[in-house]
Amino acid sequence: MSEKKQQVSRRQFLNYTLTGVGGFMAAGMLAPMVRFAIDPVLQPAAQGNYQAVAQLDEITNEPQRFDWTMDQVDGWYESTVTKSAWVYRNDNDEIIALSPVCKHLGCFVSWAGSEDYPDQFFCPCHDGRYFKDGENVPGTPPAAPLDEYEFKTEEGTLYLGKAKPKGGVI
Amino acid sequence: MRWQEEDIDLYIGAKEYVDTLLIPLMPLSMDDKFDINKLTVQGELLTIFANEIEKQFKGRIFLMPTYNYMFNEESSLELTRLNNWVDKIEANPFKHIFLLTLDHQWKKHERDLAGNLLWFPAIQSGNVSSKESQVIIKDQINQLSELIRSYW
Ligand code: FES
Numbered sequence: 001m002s003e004k005k006q007q008v009s010r011r012q013f014l015n016y017t018l019t020g021v022g023g024f025m026a027a028g029m030l031a032p033m034v035r036f037a038i039d040p041v042l043q044p045a046a047q048g049n050y051q052a053v054a055q056l057d058e059i060t061n062e063p064q065r066f067d068w069t070m071d072q073v074d075g076w077y078e079s080t081v082t083k084s085a086w087v088y089r090n091d092n093d094e095i096i097a098l099s100p101v102c103k104h105l106g107c108f109v110s111w112a113g114s115e116d117y118p119d120q121f122f123c124p125c126h127d128g129r130y131f132k133d134g135e136n137v138p139g140t141p142p143a144a145p146l147d148e149y150e151f152k153t154e155e156g157t158l159y160l161g162k163a164k165p166k167g168g169v170i
Numbered sequence: 171m172r173w174q175e176e177d178i179d180l181y182i183g184a185k186e187y188v189d190t191l192l193i194p195l196m197p198l199s200m201d202d203k204f205d206i207n208k209l210t211v212q213g214e215l216l217t218i219f220a221n222e223i224e225k226q227f228k229g230r231i232f233l234m235p236t237y238n239y240m241f242n243e244e245s246s247l248e249l250t251r252l253n254n255w256v257d258k259i260e261a262n263p264f265k266h267i268f269l270l271t272l273d274h275q276w277k278k279h280e281r282d283l284a285g286n287l288l289w290f291p292a293i294q295s296g297n298v299s300s301k302e303s304q305v306i307i308k309d310q311i312n313q314l315s316e317l318i319r320s321y322w
Contacts (some may be wrong), residue, residue, distance in 0.1 A: 105184055105229025125230035
């Protein structure tokens with residue numbers, strides 16, 4: 001809570017300073033520097049927390065899409081963003097939560113998104129494909145596997161953290 | 171992709187993959203004789219649609235900053251200006267150009283437009299963030315993305 005208060009006053013302070021300096025010119029010149037300066041302070045507070053995403057008993061062997069919202073601070077913008085994940089249990093009964101963002105140019109992939117490949121993730125933009133475990137299918141545009149969310153489970157609820165690159169085969 | 175530094179770098183390196191341009195058309199007015207309330211709700215919806223579509227198809231769609239114009243019964247002036255805009259952009263090869271709007275006046279000029287008109291009727295209820303509206307909006311977005319994919 002106290003961290004939050006600090007952010008606000010910091011931002012207000014910057015706002016006042018900028019308006020004081022005068023006009024867009026100054027703001028334009030300062031913006032890159034200021035962004036650089038406040039980013040490291042704001043990032044940890046706004047991200048890095050785990051968000052409740054699903055109940056464990058909802059999760060099956062078939063990847064399902066779950067959406068959730070979180071507040072995000074990105075430089076000047078503070079907004080509520082919707083995040084999504086494809087979640088399933090693999091053959092070893094482990095939970096896998098994959099980011100839907102295609103590693104080629106960032107479109108949303110969907111499980112069984114193409115009738116021709118009912119057991120792969122499919123990207124509608126340039127026909128990129130991924131196997132169920134998130135590995136990119138060689139010969140399609142993506143050059144890396146889908147990012148995987150960090151997760152933890154507590155009292156029957158699945159919490160997701162940050163999506164991390166899997167760094168598998170290229 | 172969007173009209174912002176981060177995305178432009180990506181765009182320049184991947185031009186051949188980004189073959190679709192999306193331009194939201196948003197009417198403005200401060201004139202009491204129009205239903206300004208309705209116009210603002212439509213404006214909010216348009217922004218939501220555009221943002222969601224961009225997010226889903228980031229790697230293939232370039233979202234232009236919104237084209238604003240004064241809401242007016244006589245829109246032929248805008249037609250010329252908009253087509254001009256599109257012509258200039260088309261010099262940079264985009265295969266598909268979509269004009270997204272909730273303003274039904276464009277429907278009349280559909281044949282003369284230099285792009286595919288995606289016109290959507292607005293939901294009537296005021297609150298864009300209510301649960302019921304969200305369901306409808308989600309559904310409209312799905313229809314919209316399917317429509318776009320059908321052109322590819
Ligand atoms: S963005 Fe997914 S294949 Fe190009």
